[in-house]
Amino acid sequence: MQNYSSWVPDLFDAYDLSSATELWQHAAMKTFTLLITILFATVIATSLFAQTPATSPPAAATLSAAQPASATGQPPNPQEMMKQMMEMSKLNENHKLLADMNGSWNYTIKMWMNPDPNAQPQQSKGTASRKSIMDGRYFIMDVSGKMQMPGEDGKLKDMQFKGMGLEGYDNVKQKFVASWIDNMGTGIQFSEGTYDPATKTLTYTGVIEMMPGMRTPVREALKVTDKDHMTLEWYETRGGQEKKTMEINYTRAGKK
8 A cells, every 4th residue: 555645835924915815815725624624534435445354244235225325316324334334344254264374384386387288397495474464454475485487598597586465355345355466577466256165265366467468367276275284276278278387385384
């Protein structure tokens, strides 16, 4: 999130103004202050709407009260809006599910980058650290390791890899949401997902664009084997066919 700052230069002290002009400026400043107050209130309301957690997953029920107002063109009840926003800001079992994965991890990764289906995958190792932020509403994962990537001469060489993921559960969308950045590109990957308690698997879907115009649908399946082990499988769809191109096995640090 970015922090914005603004400044308003004090132009009024630079001149010796007549009383009429001073009165005009006083009124202008009051108008300006009112506009700033309204803008600040709008920003706060927008920020609250953007929050994504809640204790009541059935968001449709809580939001239904506001729907008739919009359908009739009448302004929504401010008290009801605030009540709904506060409800949407609460944490639930989905946030706890993500919190259970907090901690330090070691991982091994396999990548199938060779178009030859019989080629062995490239393998490497690294570490990952997950932690909660914003009172448990979101979760950051920092990843570092080494992997072999083609250099400018086309030959494979070891490269230091760093990545960062941000996850959460959006109570408005009723979906898990995530983003990813790393030092191998300049874009931000966004994805949305669901959880299957029967298989203990989080499934995210999104689209990556490694080269201009080359949009590739991707699917991530993160299976939580137990509290100390989890496996991520990464699939890409090319030419209408989905293929697994990466597998990461995580083990909690200090465990086997």
